[in-house]
Amino acid sequence: MSKVFVNIGLSLDGYMAPEGMTMKNPGYKNWGAKWGALMTWLLNTQYFRENLKFGPGGETGPVNDLVRTTTERIGANIMGKRMFDQGEVAWPERALVLARESAGSRDIRIAGGADVIQQYLNLGAIDELEIALAPVFFGGGRRLFENLREPGPQFRIDKVLDGSAATHLRYVRQ
């Protein structure tokens, strides 16, 4: 059966997105630079640059391989309204059921935002939690880990990949 996984960038102080991150207000509190620092590990990879037609070049190596593997395993994405409103495709209700039908033998990524990830963590529905932890401080914004029910979700460390712009932490549900 398809695995349900999360793969996101996280600031060292626990934020998925800096305060006031909206396309309508690109200059607010320097959010663009903060988000760029968070995502440097991804933006610099050859695979990502090719996919988004950013032109040739980009880093190869283990982080690039990780980005390719992660992208290619996705059979369906689930995301919330806020992320949709920022320009992505949304899923309606019964998202996980529909995503399982759609994903086939591939996997289902809970793409975000934070509130959607929190809901799926509280449901115990997330099999794998992949975090690219970047050495950057946002000071405010959307926290990833809030509103978790007790007892909290149970994960064990599965793998760690040490990149220069982020530490890639992979946890698997126990």
Add this chain to the structure above:
Amino acid sequence: MSKVFVNIGLSLDGYMAPEGMTMKNPGYKNWGAKWGALMTWLLNTQYFRENLKFGPGGETGPVNDLVRTTTERIGANIMGKRMFDQGEVAWPERALVLARESAGSRDIRIAGGADVIQQYLNLGAIDELEIALAPVFFGGGRRLFENLREPGPQFRIDKVLDGSAATHLRYVRQ
């Protein structure tokens, strides 16, 4: 000159201590078990067990070596009132100046709690930030990273040690 460093355990959801962690109320919200899960990486090491007279045994290897190196580099500890009230020795005002005098050629550890670490981060006084990130969720408690001023502190990834009970992240000030 002495380096100023932080070396702490952190839950995956960003807490240094679970909610209601006081010696007066050991059964509150299962905080003892949570704290034990946070500190498994430390409590299991041979060096720590020897130091606290827990008896023979314990893990050797890279995490044990890390605990020894970290402990032996400390020339002075700075900690806050809450941590002192829990049974440790406190430092008065002008703590960093006095600690530098006292530490000699060794280093100064900002031991905590969270509010003290936040104050020193905001002062730009922390040279090295060492975090043992444990795969445990507290759901509430004392957050490590709050109340940080803008622009936030600037660190780069220095080293990552992949343990089974925690990921040992080492950041150095830029």
